[in-house]
Amino acid sequence: MADLRARLSGVSKVFGDGADAVHALGPVDLDLEAGEFIAVVGPSGCGKTTLLETIAGLTSPSGGHVTFEGAPVAGRVPRGIGVVFQEDASFPWLNVWDNIAFGLRREAIEAAEIRARVDYAISFMGLSAFARAYPAQLSGGMRQRVCIARTLVMRPRLILLDEPFGALDQQTRLLMGDELLRLWRETGATVFLITHAIDEAVMLADRVGVMSARPGRFIELIETGWPASRSSANVADAAFGRLTGHVWSRLRAEAMKALGRDSDIQAGA
Amino acid sequence: MRGVARARIAVIAGAVALLELLTRAGVIDRLTMIPPSAMAAHLRIMLLQGELDAPMAETFTNISIAFVLSVLIGIAGGLVIHARRRIRRLVDPLLASYYAVPFFVFYPLLITIFGLNRWPLIFIGFGFGAAAMVIATLNGLDRVPHVLRKVARVHGLGRAEEVWRVTLPAAAPHLAAGLKLALAYAFIGVIAGEFILSGTGLGHAIAYAYDSFDNPTMYALMLLVVMLAIGLNVAIHLFEEHLVRRRWRT
Numbered sequence: 086m087a088d089l090r091a092r093l094s095g096v097s098k099v100f101g102d103g104a105d106a107v108h109a110l111g112p113v114d115l116d117l118e119a120g121e122f123i124a125v126v127g128p129s130g131c132g133k134t135t136l137l138e139t140i141a142g143l144t145s146p147s148g149g150h151v152t153f154e155g156a157p158v159a160g161r162v163p164r165g166i167g168v169v170f171q172e173d174a175s176f177p178w179l180n181v182w183d184n185i186a187f188g189l190r191r192e193a194i195e196a197a198e199i200r201a202r203v204d205y206a207i208s209f210m211g212l213s214a215f216a217r218a219y220p221a222q223l224s225g226g227m228r229q230r231v232c233i234a235r236t237l238v239m240r241p242r243l244i245l246l247d248e249p250f251g252a253l254d255q256q257t258r259l260l261m262g263d264e265l266l267r268l269w270r271e272t273g274a275t276v277f278l279i280t281h282a283i284d285e286a287v288m289l290a291d292r293v294g295v296m297s298a299r300p301g302r303f304i305e306l307i308e309t310g311w312p313a314s315r316s317s318a319n320v321a322d323a324a325f326g327r328l329t330g331h332v333w334s335r336l337r338a339e340a341m342k343a344l345g346r347d348s349d350i351q352a353g354a
Numbered sequence: 355m356r357g358v359a360r361a362r363i364a365v366i367a368g369a370v371a372l373l374e375l376l377t378r379a380g381v382i383d384r385l386t387m388i389p390p391s392a393m394a395a396h397l398r399i400m401l402l403q404g405e406l407d408a409p410m411a412e413t414f415t416n417i418s419i420a421f422v423l424s425v426l427i428g429i430a431g432g433l434v435i436h437a438r439r440r441i442r443r444l445v446d447p448l449l450a451s452y453y454a455v456p457f458f459v460f461y462p463l464l465i466t467i468f469g470l471n472r473w474p475l476i477f478i479g480f481g482f483g484a485a486a487m488v489i490a491t492l493n494g495l496d497r498v499p500h501v502l503r504k505v506a507r508v509h510g511l512g513r514a515e516e517v518w519r520v521t522l523p524a525a526a527p528h529l530a531a532g533l534k535l536a537l538a539y540a541f542i543g544v545i546a547g548e549f550i551l552s553g554t555g556l557g558h559a560i561a562y563a564y565d566s567f568d569n570p571t572m573y574a575l576m577l578l579v580v581m582l583a584i585g586l587n588v589a590i591h592l593f594e595e596h597l598v599r600r601r602w603r604t
Contacts, residue, residue, distance in 0.1 A: 191510070
């Protein structure tokens with residue numbers, strides 16, 4: 086995992102200007118290595134989504150810079166980066182097959198190759214029975230799988246996921262986590278996952294980045310030490326509880342700050 | 355829904371049957387109205403004899419041009435206004451009050467500009483329809499989830515491609531509602547314009563029959579206009595239903 090996929094150097098983001106300026110993020114320094122799975126947790130409003138969108142090129146940083154495979158990310162999303170959003174981003178006017186083929190049809194790719202990639206992604210994500218269904222006929226989890234499959238077929242080398250399972254129940258999230266691990270192993274892509282769920286971050290990632298309250302900075306990057314063959318079964322592992330507890334111990338004070346309860350921290354609550 | 359549709363048809367059929375009965379029984383005298391069956395019979399004769407070919411061609415050409423211009427310029431205008439906040443703030447109150455604009459009073463001015471031809475009437479139909487289409491487009495664009503635009507950017511779509519492949523399809527149900535209004539306004543604008551101001555078209559033929567006390571012709575033409583308006587609206591409604599059903603079927 087020595088190859089560098091992306092680098093963030095002194096990245097910060099300020100919204101607005103003058104007295105109304107809001108310092109949302111940073112400065113953040115982070116190296117994303119090829120093939121690693123990194124998850125980021127932080128209090129609400131700490132700039133997690135802003136960080137992800139800055140890496141993607143959807144938002145320009147106010148300070149610092151981002152590079153993807155050595156080239157600066159500026160103003161547009163580089164080829165090789167795929168993004169899965171928290172909200173349902175499936176296109177309601179397209180069926181599952183066409184949703185997944187959306188990006189491929191813009192590329193100079195032969196129809197047979199498109200068909201092969203889409204069919205494989207549909208099968209991989211367990212959507213074979215719903216290839217001709219429209220998003221409105223699917224559950225929230227299935228729609229999110231459609232969005233993941235739409236990203237997968239583009240064969241990205243860096244996959245950015247912004248709380249993709251945030252709207253799902255706990256059981257579905259665990260199972261979707263397994264599918265995400267399978268996808269990560271199979272593609273060899275670097276995965277950058279934003280999540281508000283500490284257990285999800287610890288269960289899935291090689292490294293968990295813990296962010297401070299706004300303006301978000303990394304206060305610790307924790308190595309989980311899981312093998313690549315891990316799954317949701319590791320929630321029964323003693324190390325899982327230990328890691329989850331450690332992440333929460335670093336996060337608790339920041340979460341209280343984000344809630345405006347600094348006085349409770351000083352009082353030792 | 356089938357039950358509701360059947361009930362709706364039954365209400366219309368009942369009203370027509372009642373009208374038939376009242377006119378046949380003399381409760382409504384023939385100078386005021388002729389029976390619906392007589393309207394249909396007279397219309398059939400006029401259609402078979404080709405009397406209506408020229409006015410129908412004239413009117414439907416005018417309506418079609420007014421409708422197409424309303425839709426194209428209305429959607430383009432909606433896209434531009436939506437993309438520019440200052441323009442939006444400027445025109446929003448004007449769009450909200452466009453219903454109050456009596457476009458017909460501009461007919462003399464339109465003749466001065468376009469000449470004594472079909473274009474003043476087309477402009478009246480267009481004036482009504484385009485504003486409705488702009489409003490429908492803005493409504494639709496306001497409701498396009500921001501995340502879909504982000505997906506477009508992630509896939510490297512340029513502005514024009516994003517509009518064509520993402521924004522307009524996402525706004526399609528609202529655009530369909532705009533199509534319906536634009537058609538209705540184009541229809542009303544052109545036929546009313548012909549009725550009051552023009553020397554050609556179906557609207558003028560109705561006015562001419564009215565002035566000549568030619569009730570069978572006047573009612574036959576009115577029946578034709580109503581049937582055509584309903585038929586076109588039903589076609590757009592079915593298209594709208596198709597869009598909605600596909601997106602929200604469970």
